[in-house]
Amino acid sequence: MADMTNSAHRILAVVQKAASQPDDKSTAEVWASLLGLDETTAKSDPHPIYAQLQLVREEVDSISRSMSSVEIPADLYGSYLERVSKTVSVTNLSAPWKNYKKHLQPDVVLCLKYCAALLPEEEPIDHEELQNILDRVHELRQEIENSSLSGHVYGFLSGQLDIIEKSIKQYPIKGAESIRKAFSEGFADLATRADDLRNEDDREEAAKVAGLWASLKRAGNAVVDADRIATAYVNLIEKGQTAAEAVTGLLQNS
CATH class of the missing domain: 1.20.120 (Four Helix Bundle (Hemerythrin (Met), subunit A))
Incomplete structure (x- = not known):
């Protein structure tokens, strides 16, 4: 590339x-x-x-x-x-x-x-890893579409995948900014849906989406490591908390 x-x-x-x-x-x-x-x-x-x-x-x-x-x-x-x-x-x-x-x-x-x-150069991002994440997004989207997830959880996970996919596709134009922005959009989406997702138990697919966020952060290297929202968001969703708990935790730590 x-x-x-x-x-x-x-x-x-x-x-x-x-x-x-x-x-x-x-x-x-x-x-x-x-x-x-x-x-x-x-x-x-x-x-x-x-x-x-x-x-x-x-x-x-x-x-x-x-x-x-x-x-x-x-x-x-x-x-x-x-x-x-x-x-x-x-x-x-x-x-x-x-x-x-x-x-x-x-x-x-x-x-x-x-x-x-x-012009000064940004920290490089692993292009191959971005493509791998995009491939996994497509696979997981198919899996979610064929699942019996509750409506609220399906909508949330599908929306999170949309955000990740958009950020990777925009990377060749916007660069690292598209990756950083994805974490802010992902958290904002989580915060908006927190009440609807309270006490939902469909954790397996949610954990896989959380894994994609973690991979996206690793691919971003220092570009994303320095982003406070990105770090906090990945730390919370990797713990397997409910959406409502994750929002509450991030707000308390802000």
């Missing part, structure tokens, strides 16, 4: 893949393929593409903000980043890709390489 340790590295990987796509493909097909979305579904429902492209645009903006602290004149990189922004600010997904690809010339790639080299 390409280097993902800062915004410029991640956008560079996206741009290089995008620049190599055939001119005659539709813009929807290109972005669906690059963003890990279903190409057939994307043609009929563009919302997932637009949502992912918004994340890409945010990362381009992040490069610009970060470069402002490197003390390099903005005119040396600003216009190139703007061309990337034009490429991801899609208004017509049915248009041929060449309409947008024209902005991604070799000088844009070169600029992103310089930005990637100049």
Whole structure:
């Protein structure tokens, strides 16, 4: 997998893949393929593409903000980043890709390489472990769907899997931030559902989901180790507490 340790590295990987796509493909097909979305579904429902492209645009903006602290004149990189922004600010997904690809010339790639080299790097995350976790998410989702879980527990565990899956799929764009954010969303989801889940006894599947959170924390290395919510959340759910107990414990320790 390409280097993902800062915004410029991640956008560079996206741009290089995008620049190599055939001119005659539709813009929807290109972005669906690059963003890990279903190409057939994307043609009929563009919302997932637009949502992912918004994340890409945010990362381009992040490069610009970060470069402002490197003390390099903005005119040396600003216009190139703007061309990337034009490429991801899609208004017509049915248009041929060449309409947008024209902005991604070799000088844009070169600029992103310089930005990637100049910006500080994040702690690396184990890409292979992220893929393993994603595979386990898919397996556990199937298991849960075929189980006799109570409605509240099914909804909670399914939602937790959604959060983990989304964070891993967004990692190539958002980097470590997507992993950190997952733990906050996971706890918020737990807190919201705590009353509904009180005294529920479906612990076996819940323990497996807890194991995925623990694996995600390990994959995140120092990036997630330094996150207080992530550490507290994993510590609580690994103890096999009920959802209500976990929420109460985390709030008492805050």
